[in-house]
């Protein structure tokens with residue numbers, strides 16, 4: 001079988017952008033149900049190969065997304081607020097700060113109930129009442145623009161990472177945020193809380209140079225994750241997604257991964273731990289071509305709690321199952337590690353490659369905030385498409 005390439009003209013940029021965000025949310029939701037389960041538990045509950053379809057929430061109905069998708073949506077909102085166009089805005093510091101402020105909105109969703117938040121929001125706008133938004137499609141054309149802080153369903157902690165919480169709480173008290181989060185690290189964490197939320201960096205600004213996408217992906221991850229591997233891994237993921245959506249026709253996923261590896265090798269030359277990052281990318285490329293079972297290969301890449309392992313597992317699953325989104329997602333979540341994050345990044349990559357329309361209906365039906373995610377994807381596609 002010929003590996004799927006990015007030549008398919010039937011897939012519009014808008015469809016790839018939608019596919020990336022919905023694909024990521026699908027992997028996140030599939031994995032969230034088993035995020036903290038060991039393999040014995042997963043396979044005794046679901047049989048082999050493990051969980052293959054959403055577990056719906058017993059109380060509210062839909063398959064729940066986790067903090068990974070929540071924060072990805074706030075990344076998108078922050079970039080839109082910063083005014084992304086053909087390229088990132090010239091004032092990169094302002095762009096980073098605008099995204100950091102969007103993360104403060106996310107932090108509020110983790111600390112307050114909607115009822116508490118609506119009072120705070122009403123006070124901020126000088127109104128007596130603050131209404132929520134449903135975020136469903138159909139509301140967009142005539143109604144007010146989507147605002148994540150007004151969506152009651154987002155006010156729900158979904159196992160948020162402690163590093164994200166503590167870094168953002170620290171920034172809430174700062175008078176001046178750093179201009180450059182890489183040069184002024186907020187901590188030394190290389191957890192996967194950065195890489196899991198940077199996809200939107202690759203979903204806007206078609207004319208931006210690949211290495212700038214990688215660098216800003218790293219900067220946005222470093223808002224909360226100052227460990228080198230924490231942000232270098234995010235750089236690779238952001239560039240891969242950007243190339244899948246806006247890159248030249250005819251590249252295979254493998255070529256795009258190799259190219260992102262070279263960008264990282266140049267961009268981070270001399271950085272400690274660069275070799276670890278490059279080695280895990282090489283290992284993912286190598287393992288994707290063997291005949292061993294997925295689980296055996298994934299064990300060689302790690303568990304995904306740290307960013308370079310999340311990247312390695314996601315790349316492996318996407319490369320091994322390039323033409324089969326569902327098989328890739330199943331492989332990406334059914335292991336003892338950080339299933340929702342490895343699922344989210346795998347889904348981002350292959351969703352961007354296949355596009356939303358090509359995804360199986362089972363990933364679109366019953367997915368929490370499906371309409372909100374599509375609206376944000378289309379908002380990102382707006383500035384991107386207008387520059388074609």
Ligand SMILES: [Mg+2]
Pocket residue numbers: 066067068158159340341
């Ligand atoms: Mg999560």
